[in-house]
Amino acid sequence: MLTAEQNERITRVGLGTPMGELMRRYWIPIRPYAQLLDEKVMSVRILGEDLVLFRAKNGDIGLVGEYCPHRMAQLKYGFPGENGLRCCYHGWMFDGTGQCIDTPMEAPGGTFKDQIKITGYPVKELGGLVWAYMGPEPVPLLPPWSLLVFPNALRQIGIAELSCNWLQCHENTGDPTHSAYLHGHYFKFLLEQEGKLDERAGDEQTHTLYGRMKLEEGIESLWVNGTEHGMEKGINYLKSLGAKEDHKSRHSTVIFPFFTQTGGPNRPRQEFQIRVPIDDTNTYHINYGCYLAPPEIEVPVQEVIPWYKVPLYHDDGRPMLDFVLAQDAHAWISQGPITDRTNEKLGRTDLPIVFMRRQFEEQMAIVEDGGEPMNVFRDPDTMPDLIHGGKWDMKDSAVIGIRRGVSNFRTAYHKGYGIDDADRYGPAMPLIADLMRQIEDLENSPAAGD
Ligand code: FES
Numbered sequence: 172m173l174t175a176e177q178n179e180r181i182t183r184v185g186l187g188t189p190m191g192e193l194m195r196r197y198w199i200p201i202r203p204y205a206q207l208l209d210e211k212v213m214s215v216r217i218l219g220e221d222l223v224l225f226r227a228k229n230g231d232i233g234l235v236g237e238y239c240p241h242r243m244a245q246l247k248y249g250f251p252g253e254n255g256l257r258c259c260y261h262g263w264m265f266d267g268t269g270q271c272i273d274t275p276m277e278a279p280g281g282t283f284k285d286q287i288k289i290t291g292y293p294v295k296e297l298g299g300l301v302w303a304y305m306g307p308e309p310v311p312l313l314p315p316w317s318l319l320v321f322p323n324a325l326r327q328i329g330i331a332e333l334s335c336n337w338l339q340c341h342e343n344t345g346d347p348t349h350s351a352y353l354h355g356h357y358f359k360f361l362l363e364q365e366g367k368l369d370e371r372a373g374d375e376q377t378h379t380l381y382g383r384m385k386l387e388e389g390i391e392s393l394w395v396n397g398t399e400h401g402m403e404k405g406i407n408y409l410k411s412l413g414a415k416e417d418h419k420s421r422h423s424t425v426i427f428p429f430f431t432q433t434g435g436p437n438r439p440r441q442e443f444q445i446r447v448p449i450d451d452t453n454t455y456h457i458n459y460g461c462y463l464a465p466p467e468i469e470v471p472v473q474e475v476i477p478w479y480k481v482p483l484y485h486d487d488g489r490p491m492l493d494f495v496l497a498q499d500a501h502a503w504i505s506q507g508p509i510t511d512r513t514n515e516k517l518g519r520t521d522l523p524i525v526f527m528r529r530q531f532e533e534q535m536a537i538v539e540d541g542g543e544p545m546n547v548f549r550d551p552d553t554m555p556d557l558i559h560g561g562k563w564d565m566k567d568s569a570v571i572g573i574r575r576g577v578s579n580f581r582t583a584y585h586k587g588y589g590i591d592d593a594d595r596y597g598p599a600m601p602l603i604a605d606l607m608r609q610i611e612d613l614e615n616s617p618a619a620g621d
């Protein structure tokens with residue numbers, strides 16, 4: 172439970188709020204780069220600020236304020252100039268820093284334009300995403316988190332806009348046990364109700380919902396640790412309480428401030444789920460899918476990383492619920508625009524959520540004291556080419572979730588299981604299914620045991 176004041180501090184992201192100031196210390200992914208290739212000017216709302224993202228004719232990208240300062244036309248109606256964004260009304264042009272660089276029809280040779288500047292935030296492309304930095308200078312380095320830069324991998328980017336505060340999306344990652352019900356019992360109920368249980372989940376060994384339901388058997392406690400880049404957490408199981416054996420599970424890794432990473436070493440499917448605040452009550456949710464090929468298999472090079480929208484409602488307005496992200500998304504939205512945490516009743520399964528809230532509180536306090544929060548990188552000489560946000564230990568196979576090959580629905584899209592994830596809408600699915608088929612063939616080949 173939080174007080175109303177604590178809840179305000181941890182959820183609101185506007186300029187000048189404690190969480191808003193913390194978020195503004197990070198590079199934030201704002202759009203798929205592929206979208207910007209098709210739609211050269213678009214309005215973007217991030218952290219409660221209305222902005223315009225554009226790609227100029229020379230390929231430069233920029234993120235600038237909403238209004239043209241001439242007579243306040245909106246720049247979302249602008250169009251690309253050679254090296255900036257032109258206003259639709261009288262053609263004034265602004266570069267990516269927000270500097271006015273052309274005022275056609277005003278007196279030639281004057282210095283009028285030099286005195287005119289609007290907001291301009293630095294933007295960069297990495298891993299098929301456009302990233303923006305909206306905080307104070309000096310601008311930090313853009314960290315090469317692993318899935319953005321892994322070689323020999325396929326990628327696709329799923330986007331969903333959710334009508335709720337970003338924190339309830341992100342608290343889901345501190346909540347490993349929700350899977351047993353939301354993606355287990357409830358998923359089963361939904362498929363049964365539609366008469367699709369056998370068709371969609373006939374194989375109890377592979378289908379997600381059976382594995383998820385087992386997750387609740389024999390829980391002794393939850394565990395959580397802070398890590399260099401965020402936190403890790405999981406469940407302690409005891410045989411005496413009904414588990415198959417005494418063991419410890421690890422679930423998705425959390426990268427501060429709003430990433431979670433599913434998958435793990437030797438898993439073909441890796442994913443970042445990134446919870447970018449549009450404003451206090453809307454979230455831009457990115458499913459960054461990365462599908463790793465082992466060295467024996469070479470995947471085709473993707474010139475541009477494709478993206479797709481994840482639909483969450485049927486045409487008649489009913490919520491879609493038959494895939495994992497949709498189940499999560501509707502649970503989060505159902506918690507309200509901003510969850511009232513003054514009324515919640517936390518149990519033992521919420522231990523990682525309590526940890527996560529403390530971590531946010533600590534990092535907000537660091538920024539309030541003028542310090543540098545975690546995961547801000549500044550030294551190019553010590554910046555690696557690839558940063559693992561969480562544990563990436565190939566020997567750690569004792570922990571559940573780290574098995575090689577085609578062993579569950581997320582490694583068997585070629586067998587039809589892609590339908591259970593948002594990935595099913597992705598344009599790279601045929602390539603991904605083919606990769607999983609090749610991985611299975613490799614596992615089954617006589618040389619695999621050598
Ligand atoms: S309002 Fe933009 S150029 Fe006139």
Ligand SMILES: [Fe+2]
Binds near residue numbers: 349353354495499
């Ligand atoms: Fe979930």
